[in-house]
Amino acid sequence: MNQLTKMALEMGPLVLFFAVNATTNLMTATAVFVAATVVALATSYALARAIPVMPLIGGVFVIVFGGLTLYLDDELFIKIKPTIVNLLFASILFGGLAARKLFLKLVLESAFKATDEGWRILTWRWAFFFVFLAVVNEIVWRNFSTDTWVAFKVWGIMPITMVFGMAQVPVLMKHQLPEEEGDKAAS
Numbered sequence: 001m002n003q004l005t006k007m008a009l010e011m012g013p014l015v016l017f018f019a020v021n022a023t024t025n026l027m028t029a030t031a032v033f034v035a036a037t038v039v040a041l042a043t044s045y046a047l048a049r050a051i052p053v054m055p056l057i058g059g060v061f062v063i064v065f066g067g068l069t070l071y072l073d074d075e076l077f078i079k080i081k082p083t084i085v086n087l088l089f090a091s092i093l094f095g096g097l098a099a100r101k102l103f104l105k106l107v108l109e110s111a112f113k114a115t116d117e118g119w120r121i122l123t124w125r126w127a128f129f130f131v132f133l134a135v136v137n138e139i140v141w142r143n144f145s146t147d148t149w150v151a152f153k154v155w156g157i158m159p160i161t162m163v164f165g166m167a168q169v170p171v172l173m174k175h176q177l178p179e180e181e182g183d184k185a186a187s
Contacts, residue, residue, distance in 0.1 A: 001048045009040040010055050011158075013062070018154040026146050027070065030078050034066035053107060061085050079141040079149060082157070086134035093127035118175020122168055129164055133157065 013036035021029035041059045044051050051059075065081035068074070096103040097120070104126055105119040114122070140156075141149045 001044070005047065006044075009044050013037045013040050014154055018150055021147065021150045026075050026078070026150070027073070029150070030066045030069050033078075034063055034070070037062040037066075057088075058085060075146065079137075079146075082137040082153060083134045086130040086137065090127045090130035090134070093123050093130070097123055097127070112172055113177040114172055114175045115177060118171055121171050121175070125168060125171075129161075133160075136160075 013033055016036045017029050017033040020032045037059045041051055041056065044055065061081050061084065065077045065084070068077040092103055102116060102119040102123055104123040105114075105116070109119075137153075137157075140152045144152070
């Protein structure tokens with residue numbers, strides 16, 4: 001699957017969520033978000049015969065929390081979903097560090113070859129970043145309008161995450177394995 005298709009499948013449901021919320025209401029937007037997520041996951045599986053871990057976990061949470069939002073007619077569930085997902089990711093990374101497992105390495109080592117020390121540094125940073133995202137989500141949904149929260153969820157979180165990810169490039173560069181070692185580590 002090419003990168004553009006992958007990005008469309010991952011971002012499409014979120015963009016639809018924003019667009020539908022802007023023209024209708026959060027409940028209708030949530031229904032579209034859940035349906036679009038199911039379609040995106042199914043399409044991803046049909047094209048690649050696999051669903052990447054992060055979109056799968058995120059998709060399951062959209063379906064569960066979106067379903068609860070619709071079934072119970074309560075916006076709370078869709079609003080706390082990012083908090084719970086980010087705390088789950090942080091807990092997995094912190095738990096892995098405590099158990100001396102580098103889960104971030106397991107997910108990303110096919111794309112980046114780095115020393116275990118580099119992966120450890122990145123894991124700490126990403127774990128704290130996920131906690132930061134959870135806290136920011138709580139602040140925004142509790143203190144601002146639903147429309148502001150939706151806009152922040154769609155247009156704030158992604159740029160913040162991209163900037164944070166780019167800020168990690170120096171760690172990857174510093175701890176990058178030489179080409180031969182990277183190939184041996186992958187075998």
